[in-house]
Amino acid sequence: MYSYVFLHHKIILMMHKFKLLGLAVLSGLLMGIAWPETGSLSILIFIAFVPLLVLEEIIASQPEKYSKWHLFLYTYLTFLIFNTYTTWWIWYSSEAGMVMAEVLYSLFMTIIFMWFHTAKKHLGNKRGYIALVAFWIGFEWVHYNWEFSHPWNTLGNIFANNPKWIQWYEYTGVMGGSLWILLMNIVVYHFYQAYVIRKESFLNNIKMVIVMLVLLLAPMIYSYNTYSNYVETENPIEVVVVQPNIDPYKDKFGRMTEDEQIANILQLAQSKITQNTTYVVAPETAIPRGFVETKPEESNAYRMLQNWLKNNPHITLIIGASTYREYKASLEKPTATARPDRQTGGWYDAFNTALQLKHDAPMQIYHKSKLVLGVEKLPYPKVFSPLEKFAINLGGTLGSLGSEKEAFNLINDKINIAPVICYESIYGEYFGSYVQKGAHAAFIITNDGWWDDSPGYKQHLAYGRLRAIETRRSIARSANTGISCFINQRGDVLQPIGWWQKGVIKGDINLNTAETFYVRSGDWIGRVLVALSVLLLVWSWGAKIKNKSNFNF
Structure with missing residues (x-):
């Protein structure tokens, strides 16, 4: 019992x-x-x-x-x-x-x-x-x-x-x-x-x-x-978006030369541009080999792009790159993310960068601010810097990257564009800070090829739709391997290029100057x-x- x-x-x-x-x-x-x-x-x-x-x-x-x-x-x-x-x-x-x-x-x-x-x-x-x-x-x-x-x-x-x-x-x-x-x-x-x-x-x-x-x-x-x-205010500009579809593991930083990659991007862009095209947008790290920001002419990719822009002087190009900033020799690191330059004895910072290039205009530079944890940065560098050697290598430069302290826009005549690099597009308040500083539209440049054909790149695209609604800004999105598209101010996806497809799209997006309550209040x-x-x-x-x-x- x-x-x-x-x-x-x-x-x-x-x-x-x-x-x-x-x-x-x-x-x-x-x-x-x-x-x-x-x-x-x-x-x-x-x-x-x-x-x-x-x-x-x-x-x-x-x-x-x-x-x-x-x-x-x-x-x-x-x-x-x-x-x-x-x-x-x-x-x-x-x-x-x-x-x-x-x-x-x-x-x-x-x-x-x-x-x-x-x-x-x-x-x-x-x-x-x-x-x-x-x-x-x-x-x-x-x-x-x-x-x-x-x-x-x-x-x-x-x-x-x-x-x-x-x-x-x-x-x-x-x-x-x-x-x-x-x-x-x-x-x-x-x-x-x-x-x-x-x-x-x-x-x-x-x-x-x-x-x-x-x-x-x-x-x-x-x-x-x-x-x-909801009706967008009519204020259109013509934008061409390139999706080069370069394998980030095999070709991006390996088998395919930089010249071949740039030629591929320019060929795609050339097939769509017209005399009315204002911008061409190419993805994150489209220029894969890093160059010193004060010496861009030493980069063959930069020279190729400038030659193309010389033949298309009405076009402004927004393109991703890996860049470096050099510092003089000193006993202490000039920044928390600086690394030693064994050739010069000085220091340098590496950046994930968006460039604005136009014929006969100074190069404008924006450095990615919201860096990917464990890939582009380590948290609290003074504490975790010994772990930097274990950082994930996704091509480019190992170790914590340098970054901007705050968002700012790339300016072309009277047009202000928010250059949003990859991971930054999931930060609503940060995205809104571009608009606070006068952005009329946003260009998201990303790779999105690291995660194979999985929910990752699709979710990343979807989160961009949230930013369009929060700020009422049109978005042109250029991804290396998908999904490139336009997003209107209601959050609708237009002209998407599918996963693992080479392609180029052209469309009109409306600029907007009004600020939403969310932009003002975060x-x-x-x-x-x-x-x-x-x-x-x-x-x-x-x-x-x-x-x-x-x-x-």
Whole structure:
């Protein structure tokens, strides 16, 4: 009899554990399936956190059975599934980088959720769920602005391929989308608890149903109306965009000579330009061999481009390059990213650069500012500089690159163009700073060939659509291996060139001088919720002290 009772108890415990495990897995899978290009069932994100919230409530309500470490492990599993499901393609460029990214960013998300759990325990349910919203979005803001920045999975990014849903991002940016998602999940969770768990009648919960429907549909209806009625101010310029399709692993920095690559780009451009063409746009590091910025004439690629521009004096060329800046010999490094020049005994910085070239006009130079963690930079260089030798080699120069301190535009007569290099296009507030400084349109130049035919390059394109909506700026996008296209001010993709295809497109894009609320205010939601997070953390900590508890998270 004792054995039977013991076995029955064990079975019940196992069933509870499998239930918790199932909830954790379900939440992670729903997040992944909802994400752009890894399922794209965006509507599921409005219920994706519900299983995790159910799990948290089960553990919180049974402290005699479960500790906070149970919640930590289950929550970590949820976010590990989510991050791996959506960004597994990093593996193509770096196995170690992919593992580090998934492990580290899942940990950050888990810590935020544990803070919510602690706040809910000590401040009560209502303030606890307010804390969840504040902590999550507050961390998203921090994640955009610290050295470990990799905001690819910011919740609001999920609607990148649903521009008809999010025209209001011109006021809120993607953090408005994060707020929408979290509020919807919290309301759905409370309806589930009332209607399914507590078996309350539907009529008793009709107010909650109305709140759910209004919260879901009101932003969509507003957005559909804005999308349908938005008309761009007619102020067109003709732009030609080149996609040379050069294999970044085999040809870009190896088998194919620089002269062959430049000739390929010029041949494509020549096939589309007219006397009305204002700009030609070529991708990131289209000039693969680095040259010293004060001595461009020493680069054969530069001379080839200038000869072509001499024959096409009406054209302005925006093109990516690897460049160097030299410094005189000194005992100390002139910059944090400077490296020794063994030939001269001095120092130099390497840059991922956008050049503006025009016949009989000075070369304009912009250096990429938002550098890819682990590829183009190491965080906190004074601390991690010994690890620089392990930086991922994606062609060009190993080690941390130099960068600009802030965004600025490339100016051609009275036209200001935002030169956005690759990874910079996922930073909404940074992108908006170009517009604050007068950008009339944006050119995104990127490679996008590192991740093979995976969701990575498709997600990268989709995030560019968000920038168009937030700033109401037309975008010309030149990618080495896909997807090159135009994006209008509503976020629609026009004339896309497919993956691994050589091609060139020509189109008119409208310049715009108006500033959106988001351009003027940036990630204001994030800043407000960072401040609220600090207050709630202090309040929660004080409540724990008052209750003579230890504050571990």
